[in-house]
Structures are given as C-alpha cells and as structure tokens.
Amino acid sequence: ARIVTLPGDGVGPEVTAAAVAVLEAVAGHYGHDFAFAEHPIGGCAIDATGEPLPAATLEACQRADAVLLGAVGGPKWSDPNAPVRPEQGLLALRAGLGVYANLRPLAVHPALAALSPLKTEKLRGVDVLFVRELTGGAYFGAKTRGADAATDECKYTVAEIERVARRAFELARGRRRHVTSVDKANVLETSRLWRSTIARVAADYPDVGLEHQLVDSMAMLLLTQPSRYDVVVTENLFGDILTDEAAALAGSLGLLPSASLGEGSHGLYEPIHGSAPDIAGQGVANPVGAILSAALLLRHSLGLEAEAQAVEAAVAQVLEHGPRSRDLGGNAGTAAVLDAVRIALE
C-alpha cells in the first residue's frame, strides 16, 4: 500500500513519525508492505514553495491509498488577513481528495477519567462517533469582503447531504444502530434541507433509529447526557464546534484521531489536535492521536481490521499502565510513549 505522509507544522512531524513507526511495526508483524512518501503542506509548504498545498503534494495524495497528516499552522503564519494561510492547504486537500465524511470517534478511557473536566459518572459508557460533513457548507461557500461588510455563504445540495447521511447510517449499523442528526432547522434554510434529506435517507435504514437535535441543544446534551449518543451526523461548521467540545471530555486533545473518507477507500487521517507550537520540537507531544489515526487508516483505507484493533489495544494498554505524556499528567516523551506502544503490539 502506498501511504503519503504530510507532517506539516509544529508537532506534526513528531507525531507523524511516531504513527509511521507504528505502521512499520504492523507491517513487520503481519507481513505487509507499506511504502511511505513525504510531502509538504501548510506553513512549511508556504515557506518552501509559496503555496499551502503544492500541486505535487495534492497529486501524490490523489494517487496514494491513504494520507497521514500531522497538523498545519503556527504563529509564523497566523495572520487571518494574510493572502496565503496554512489552513487553506488543509481545506484544499479535503476538497481535492473529495473526503466528505469526517469521522471523529470519542471514547473516554476509564483510566483517564480523572483528567476529564466532566464528572466521572457522566463519562461512563460514552462512545460517540461523529460524522462531520467536510467538503461543503460555509467553509467552501462564496465569500465577499468590502470596506464596510463581509459575507459568507453556506450552501448545501441534496446530493452532498445524502452521501454523508448514508455513510452515517452505514456506520451506525456496525455500532448501536442510532443516528442523531444535528442542525439549526428553526433558523437556517440549509438546515431545513438537511433535516428533510436525512429523514428521507433514514427510510432506507429502518433498522437504525433517527433523532434530530438543534445544534444549541446538542451542545448542552453532549455534557448532560453524553452516553446517550451513538452516531452524530452534522454539517461542517457545527461538526467543527461540537467535535472540539466533545474532545474536551476525553481529558486531552492529544488522544483523539480522525478519518476523512470519500468514495471508495481513499482516506485522509489526522489527529484532531493542532500544531501545538508551544511544545513543538521538544519531543514531548503525545503521539496517541496520530497513532490512533494510523489505526483508522488500517481499518478504513487498507481493510486491515485485525491490525487496526491490535494498534488500538496496544494504545489502550499504554493509556492504562503508562508511560504517560505530559498532557496526561506524566513525564514521558513522544519516543517513550511510542516505544511502549510498539512493545504492547508484540
């Protein structure tokens, strides 16, 4: 399998290297052949080429079986009014790969409950899979900017909503068979289209339960009744906000992976944490989010379910017994955590 790595900025290179090391260990144990090719994206790509997503990077990603990304951005490129910005590279990559369904699983490891801001009893049984629409909405709509005003257009087509809805319902069949669709149908026209399209798709999945929630209520319910939710599907911007809110429950941002999928097995995998410039280059970043993203890559792009589960089990063992990185209250560096995961894999 051909895997493109896009280490990006900040702690991106450190955590991506750890995830690659885990994939290499998996390849060794199970007799697979993974070929890695590294390309620039984000701030480092702007510095090297003037562009946040060089054409060669996008082409390599399009030809690959899967793409493993670190993180993009940092203080050097943080002016939101600059004409060229690292995030543009990420958005162009998502669009260029057509990865319209962003999967963000949230589970809270019992051994880490003490680190969560939520009360321990609230965390019991929390196991949510967010499915965020990733290539539509206000992220990609028409924008205008004048001296006195600015606009952003949020647009959704029925086809865009349908395909991500189907993905959510399919995923629910492999889980607890319940989908919660989140919108703001009491105010937004796109949300009214969203709601009726989801309801129509749901008719094809009579074995899966469907519930609609308004985004403001959902922001509250994620805190008051988090264990109630199975698959949560929503549009791009609501998904951005709700998945970060949910991520806070896990105890550290450094833990959580994501998979962005399009048609076929093509996929983009990245930890949900950012480039963390404050700790970049120090060898202390938590590699778990990146390593669990590699597990999702094994599952969703390479069809290697047993291997994915082995990586997840190894990570769970390390989270339980240590060593732990700083964000988890320990003092292990990236390398020590990686080594522990590799040993647990054996």
Next chain:
Amino acid sequence: ARIVTLPGDGVGPEVTAAAVAVLEAVAGHYGHDFAFAEHPIGGCAIDATGEPLPAATLEACQRADAVLLGAVGGPKWSDPNAPVRPEQGLLALRAGLGVYANLRPLAVHPALAALSPLKTEKLRGVDVLFVRELTGGAYFGAKTRGADAATDECKYTVAEIERVARRAFELARGRRRHVTSVDKANVLETSRLWRSTIARVAADYPDVGLEHQLVDSMAMLLLTQPSRYDVVVTENLFGDILTDEAAALAGSLGLLPSASLGEGSHGLYEPIHGSAPDIAGQGVANPVGAILSAALLLRHSLGLEAEAQAVEAAVAQVLEHGPRSRDLGGNAGTAAVLDAVRIALE
C-alpha cells in the same frame, strides 16, 4: 414604568407570572409603579391571529420601557418546513426592537455544583458574561431554497460589529476588565472582519484586555478552563451554541436569565430555557430563570440596581436553602419557589 409581558407558549406563562409577581413585590417594597400589559407571541399568537408576532404586540413592545418574555414554541408548531413558525415571532421581535446585544450571564451557585456535569473544582470562580450579537449574521441573512439545494448567507457590517463590541468592552469595565472575542477567522470572511473590527474598537479601551479565540477552541476551553473568562463576545450563531453549552455547566437550564439590549434603555428579557412542553401547565417549572431575567430588567432598563441586587440575593438564598424545583432535585412547584423568593425579599 410600562412593562409588556409576552408569556408565549409551554411553561412561558407560568414562569412569566412568577417573574411578574416578583416585580410587583419589588414595586411594593420600594414604592415603584409598574404597569403590566400582556400580549401574544409565538405559537399561541399563530393560533389566535395567524401570525407569530402580531403587529399590535410589536407596537406595544416598542412603546414599553421593557419587555418580559416567557418562551415560544412547542410540538404543535414544530414542523420546521411550516410557512409560519413560533421562532419567527421571536426573531422578528429582536429585529423590531433593535436589541443587538444579548447578555447571558453564567455563574454557578456553589450549592448547585453537585448538579453540574462538570467537576466541582472546575466550577470554582466561574463568572462569565456572554455578549451575543443578536440581530445579524445567518439568522437574518438572505436564504434560498430550491429542490436540489439551499443557502444561508451570513452577513456582518462594520457598524453591527462595532456597536456590540463597544457594549462588551463597556460591560467589561464593570467586571474583571477582560474581553474574549470568538470567531472562526481561519475560515470565514465575516470572522476576519469581526476580528479586525473588534481589535480596532479595543484600542479605545486600553484598560480592558482582549483575547481572540476560534469558536472550536472556545467550545473546548469553556469546559477545560471556564473560570478564565470574563466577558465573551461573539456573533449570533456562535453565541447561540456557546451559551447553551455554557448553560449546561450551571446544573439546570431553568436557572439562567438573559437580557437583550439595543440603544438606550430599551430591553427584552427572557429566561434562556425553552417552552419545555413536557412539563407545561403542571406548575412545576423552575421560575428562577424568569425571575433573574426580571432582575436584569430592573438593572438594565429601569436603572434600579439596588432592587436588581435584592432580587438576585433573594434567589441566591432560595437556591442555597431551598425549596428546590424538580430540575434541581427537589419537589417544590413553581408557586413554592416563588413564595420563598418573595419571603427572602422581605
């Protein structure tokens, strides 16, 4: 002072009646003369007149010194694709009164910490004032709906951002002198305008600190470091989501008030909870959110600070010693809580 009451739907009439009773008690103790006039809005207005905001209701509100609202909406009028909906009344009222700044204070009463999903140590010192822009953004932008697609436009002008920013900075001067502005400037053009306009206004308030946060990060920070924030200012839709998220921290939605202010002392006051159709008409709704909204009315529209503080102190006493309504784990009805607040006021 002339106060228009808009009880609305569900538990709205019950909690509004309690808030009016508290205002009448205040009028008696302090020798004020408050005249109340009731008008329909929302679902009950649709049923009575075909319109969610009858012209007579809006005119009465525009002539009043302040407006006290209960809640709108309910299962009877919940089809988001219906041509006439209760929420339209609320949105038209906000626009018609020009109340562009929605104040939502969040404080967590220590006696209620056990009810919050957050760990008790996280709640210590939490005292946030959200200032949500209320008459712009996607709520009021152009919308389209075709068979295959829908759009919502989010638009902000510099003038709209400036006036709410000034309100936030002024309010910060009466508090801990810190403003956090929330946007999505790495993606949205309106957010880039928002950020640069806020920064320009901030120059007129050198005594107030300013920090920018992205909305996704803020959704997380509200959980991991809630006591860090003083005044949080943001646009309409982000404010809708973040204030509901924050409301979950208080332990019950039934506790929290809001004030929506325009130019001058004109104001619209409402608890942040909805119409709660499941418990409507049973006399068990928590009136505290409505009563605290009446306190904000005394403060912001009538300039009666001592009276506002007296109501807030009375409520705090009842929250500490009871009686408590069901949402707070007690079994007191609306009337018992109201009576306790009135006694504490004496």
